[in-house]
Amino acid sequence: MTGYPAPTARFSPTARLSEGVAGWVDHYLLSGDPAEPCLHLGEPVNRHHLRRLVDDRRQQLAAVGLTAGGTVALRLPPSLDYVTTLLAAWRLGAQVALLDHRLTLAETERALHRLRPQYLIGPESVEPLTDGQPATSAHVLVQLSSGSTGPSKVIARTSADLVRELDCYRQLAHYPGRGERIVLLASMVHVLGLVGGLLHSLRSGLELVVPQRLTPPGILAAVRAAEVPTTLLGVPFYAELLARMAQPPPTPQLVRMIVAGELVRPSVPAAFAARYGVPLGTMYGMTEIGVIATDLTGELYPSVRPVAGMRAELIDGELHLAQPESPYLGLTDPGRWSDGLLHTRDAADLDRTTGLITVRGRQDSQVSIGGLKVDLTEVEQTLAALPGVREAVVAFADGAIEAYAAADTTAELLRAELAGQLAGYKLPRRLTLLPALPRTATGKVLRDAQALRAAAAAVHPS
Known part of the structure; x- marks a missing residue:
């Protein structure tokens, strides 16, 4: 990083994003040996090819009017088009909001109303939005959190913060490095797949592979496709699938699997290690701050160790993290960030001697389904607003969402x-x-799941 200007942390709403911010992509993500393989999304891509594709895409976006300080929302499936569009928009100095391609039209419209981007990029179109607004901050990345209630759910990060997190990954012992491969099972829209997968791979000289099929045979085929040390990166759901595979083929390339996004069930680490002979590592992180703590060898389970520079505090059983500025755009709920502390809303134990953190679960209504965050309040309110529904309540039990409603319609119509x-x-x-x-x-x-099930059993005896 010697001689390169630090990414800008401040922004004037009347000026464009600085060249230092726009240029961080070239310096951190696109530099390196042109012949070096960096991506495998259906076909292999080296750095020379990627740089050419990003430059072509940058020219296309500039031609439709996207400029430095502009705003764009991406709603693309995991693909080479997603990667090149993201990097090209950043090279232009634009602020990029990421939307999961699995969102419904109604969810997408609500997100666009909240974010007000100038352009929406889908699989086959770049759509100018008449009510879009230019960036009002120096943040290069905007993501929607599905936290519980409150206005502070739009999370934004600067290029400086992304580089800080990438530095954390490079300092982690046992995290894949140059010359290795990551087979990515997590979404590149969300922080694990985006920073720990895509951006880290580009920064550190790895090849990132996205399997064509996210089934156990498809995942293992991707691992076996090259004689290079390979790490699986995903969510516990895939670890459980792989651990249940009866007779997996030999995978000498596999060095470990790393999962994040939700708590790992106690039986899974040992079962996975027994099946494949490699550890199941875990990470703890948040969209607001990225990677927080890790146990990549599986030796600390269920605890994790904070990454370098991460300061944690336990206040009334809730984990708080030092964060000098609010990661939220717009009004900040003091229940989420205040006085330089990010309130994780996770119940945890903190060992004052070792610094180890043991996360016990959420303190609010946010839950994880297959590593994806779901706000039970959002589900409940959506159900309650449907025609014919008089009242509704949503609970979470045994790893699944359950809904109960009093309604003048049928369950099939509501579904x-x-x-x-x-x-x-x-x-x-x-x-x-x-x-x-x-x-x-x-x-x-x-709202107790057992009480709700008992009420349902009384009405609908099996």
């Missing part, structure tokens, strides 16, 4: 309506209709 409003991973596994929701003596709706 169909919900499918048009919510992404598939947000949909309740079970939706039960009741004459009325059970309530406490004071009139509040019961």
Whole structure:
């Protein structure tokens, strides 16, 4: 990094994003040996080819009017087009918001209303948006968090913060480095796949491989495709799938699997290690700050060790992290960030002697489904707003979302309506209709999953 200007951390709303911010992509992500393989998204791509594709895409985006200080939302599936568009927009000095391609039209429209980008880029189009606004901050990346209630759900990060996180990855012992491969099972829209996968690979000289099929045979085929030390990077869901595979083929290339996004069930690390002879490492992180703590060897489970420079505090059983500025755009809920501390809303234990953190689970309504964050409040409010629904409550039990409603319609119709409003991973596994929701003596709706199941069993005995 010697001799390169530090990415700009401040921004004047009347000026474009500085060349230092726009240029960080060339310096950190696109430099290196032109012949070096860097991506495998259906076909191999070396750095020379990637740079050419990014430059072509940059010219295309400039031709439609995207400029430094402009704003764009990407809604693309994992693909070479996604990677080149993201990097090209950053090279122009634009602020990029990432939308999961699995969002429904209704969810996408709500996100666009909140973010106000000037352009929406889909698989086959670049759509100018009439109500779009230019950037009002120096943040290069904007993501939507699905936290619980409150206004502070738009998360933004500067290029300086992304480089800080990339430095954390480079300092991690046992995290894949130059000459190795990452087979990515996590979404590149979300922080693990984006920074720990895509950006780290480009920065550190790895080849990033996205399997064509996210099935156990497809994943292992991607691992076996090259005689290079390979790390699987994903969420616990895939570790469980692989651990259950009866007779996996030999994978001498596999050195470890690393998972994040939700708590790992106690039986999984040992089962995975027994099946493949390599450790199941874990990471703990947040969209707001990226990687926070790790246990890449599996020796600390269920604890993790904070990465270099991360300062953690435990306040009333909740984990707080030092963060000098709010990571949220717009008004900041003091319950999420205040006085230089990010409130994780995770219940945890903190060993004052070793510094190890043991995360116990969420303190609010946010849960993880297959590594993707879901706000139960959003699901509940969407269900309650459907025609014919009088009242609704959503609970989380045994790793699944359950919904209960009093409604003048059928469960089948409600499921169909919900499918048009919510992404598939947000949909309740079970939706039960009741004459009325059970309530406490004071009139509040019961939210305990066991009580709700008991009420359902009384109405619908098996």
